[in-house]
Amino acid sequence: MASFSTTATLDQPQVSRGNEGGAPPIFGGGDDGRSGPGLPDYSTRLRRARLGLLVALTPVLMLFVSFTSAYVVRQGLPTWDPRTNQLVRDWIPVKLPALLLVNTAVLLISSVGMELARRQTKSAALAAIAKPASNTSVTVEGETPWLAMTVVLGLLFLYGQWMAWKQLAASGFYVSTTPSSSFVYLLTGAHAVHLMGGIVALLSAGMFTLLHRSLMRRSIVVDVAGWYWHFMAALWVYILLLLEFAR
């Protein structure tokens, strides 16, 4: 089934639409939504997506574990200076811009917003499952735009990080100035790239609303993106603590 050309406007069981026994029921088809003739149901898809996220977070974690390991090793490692025939260390601690604390606050608040968005979309989806008769498209009326707020705060965080980089550069610490500054740019940059990915996921969830895709699908995307977002926030706190206290 092509994933790019669906013209569906809703994703509800079709009992009232004169289904001539051809199409399978959408929800609850198959015992546990495994490989039955029907589609997997919402709870199965959600569980599967969450499992997928958990698995996906493992290599992200490994990337940062690896960076941390390189950080610790590089920090402690002496190198041979042939001019003096001695081992020397060249690690100079970097003073982090205070702006990073502001950015941290922004990210943590966005995490709160994200959680609210996640719960909101989830309860809307569950409500829609319980009341299948609705034929209209899926924007949940009167909802607070938590999702939009999260995206805005996320972008604000990234902008703040960019500003912090400029402050670092202004104080003389570029990416290659010292090994410690290299790691500051590396860790914050890698985190920012991953957060960007999270923003893209949230934006696509927003697109689903505009394109009238199924609420169920939207809620799964928001749920997974939400947990990802919290992970990114926790990862950021870890990076900040590492850079600040393991200087």
Add this chain to the structure above:
Amino acid sequence: MAGGTGGREAITMVSHDAHAHAAPQGFIRKYIFSLDHKVIGLQYFFLALVAVFTGMFLSLLMRIHLVWPNASIPLLGEIKPETYLSLLTMHGTIMVFFVLTTAPQGGFGNYFLPIQIGAPDIAFPVLNMLSFWTTFLGFVVLVAAFFVTGGAPLHGWTGYAPLSALPSAGPGEGLGADLWIISIAIFCIGALMGALNFITTTLDMRAKGMTLMRMPLTCWAWFITAILGLLAFGVLLSAGILLLMDRNLGTSFFVPLGTVNGVLTGHKGGSPLLWQHLFWFFGHPEVYIAILPAMGLCSQLLSVFSRKPIFGYKAMVYAIMAIGFLGFMVWGHHMFMSGMSPYSALAFSIMTMGIGVPSAIKTFNWLGTLWRGRIRFSSPMLFAIGFVSLFVVGGISGPFLAQPVLDIYLHETYFVIAHFHLIMGVASIFGIFAATYYWFPKMFGRMMNETLAKTHFWLTFVGAYAIFMPMHYYGMAAGLRRYSQGTEVAWINALAPIQKFISIAAFITIAGQFIFLINLFWSMKKGEKAADNPWEATTLEWTTATPPPHDNFGGVTPVVYTGPYEYSVPGAPKDYVMQTDAPVTAKH
């Protein structure tokens, strides 16, 4: 299932997860951007096929150069020493990543893991499609390195810094090296996407009755291999990022104070050993990624073609897990001579001897499976038996290298090349051949030609021994690897006759691979039509049509009642019991 026409399409073609029933239409959807794990598996397989012939061609050039250094190759001219080094770098990179990590896992794993566990598809089909195209992109970027200014890098597939970090350190170390790193980074991402899919599928999509301990050993192998990949590729990616930064942003993660040809490099304080630690933390699990699927398949085939259950199924599962787990604890055995602490060397050495134990257990169990069997010598079985022989000879040189005291002498000699080629470059490849001969009927609906297959087997089996056995002797006499010529060092020059023998054996063996290629493509069109279960095997892929329909089981969800190795069950009507048949005796 995709009932309704015209206006009803909007209703019945629901969310994009509805691949379970409606087959795709149109060439692009069906073959290019297919979401069907079977098509994607074939795409990986054919990518690996192109890669292996490319890698083999590179090794052909290497073998010619070693014996006839002044020979002029048509269209390419004379092979200079630095070209030789580029050839070996790209040979290693292509083979390890785009053949050994692609065909067994991305190819056969994608095709058969869902079917063997009774699932209609892989967990995330769009991600699966993306993972293939990402891998493909990685291959294109890698090959592009040959064609840029300076050519392909010469730093070996292991890419040790500072050689790989300093563009001035050699030809090909400029843009070529950057492309090499970027290609590997792209590959990492593709591999991680694939690993995600395999793990989620195995954990969440098994059919009713398919408990973990009823999974075929192929599935266990794919599952554990995916976990290894999940944990290892992130570390390689991190190493690649740091190396790119050293090369292009002036950082000094890996490069200390120094000069090249008397010119200061501009770096200071970095640690070359840091690269080695990061690389080998990935690199060692990587070689288990390359071998585990073949081990799983070998177990499968020995059982099917001996008409006997695998000897010690539980032990085999635990052995796969042990190999996977221990695989993360031994990376330092690549670094005994590196300047690493000799105390660390002791620890890594003991762990490495430890990992030999589950491998030995598997070998005993394979022999135990053959024992008192009724062996049928079809071509898949020949390759499986060949696999055991090659795994033994390749594995037995491991304990030599694992002892630092012996590694002092053997490190960087051809003894090491013999070891890893026999295990990866032959045994693992035998796994790929075996898989092809075994599953070809299911994938293409036709049988491969047995005469050509057996010819291919004998040529390759004897040929591989002829190529790689002498490398042990060359290494024992201190013949060093990555030497584009042996003429400058007297003791190496004296070993030239061995190189000649190896090259000639290589020419013949390489020629023999075209028999496989011809057989493959000819049989797709003209092979004898295959029944649904030509090998009389028990696992789920043989319960379904040939080739399997889009949702694998034609709308019927399989229910599993027995384990995957119920052959020659006393009292059973046939000498095999399908996993979907009711059990003959109340077992498992």
Add this chain to the structure above:
Amino acid sequence: MGLVLLVVIWLITLIGSYFIIAKTWWLPVGASAAAAGIDHHFTVSYILMGGVFILAQLALGWFAWKYRDRGAASQVAAHYSHGNTKLEVVWTILTVILFVGLNLASEPIWSSERLHGASPGAVQVEVTAMQFAWYFRYAGPDGKFGATKPELEDASLGGAGALGLDSNDPASKDDVISGIMVVPVNREIEVILRSHDVIHSFFVPAMRFKQDAVPGLAIHMHFTPIQTGDYEIACAELCGLGHYKMHGIVKVVSDQEFSQWLAAREAEKQ
């Protein structure tokens, strides 16, 4: 087909093993104090692992033939068994004992070679690797190696220039630099390995000695030559296009010859 498999596997095994047993191509005669122990451990490893190798291959070939499907002629079905846990435990334990035991047996040699530094009276030679040559430096009467500076490196000036010797450092005045490594027999030699550019590796097979030379480090190792003669050095870590021709010579001479040689080189510097 089973018979063919048996014959081919057995032949390969026996021919393959022959060249090891006959030592047709083998380690060169050992010329260092450590060689005897290392060579003995090679022998032990070959006997034990070789034994396993031969047994496993012979068993494989044997089973392939013995348990072939004899077609309708034989009514004996394959033996239905899921394994034998006791046997599994036994051969696992035996394998552990074999592998770990073999490893532990080699520990004393590793310990003496690598866990202990050179003794105080050892002859110090600094070995510097660079693309694509080896240089050797002796500290001279003051026993101290002079400082070097990467900025001063100029290979066209030979010896001192190649190393970037800092002539302002008083300790460098008596340093002797040579393109050939000369060492006295039966004395412990302490090598201090350095590199200017990329990783190289100092390998002398006859001495059973190998160690990577890593830029950014000065690695101390030791060996004791016990036989006079000329021994070739080869680079054993891929270092660029000239890797294959980065070789050198170790000349092991009598104590007296060594002192004379060193004195002559010192005199040249005046």
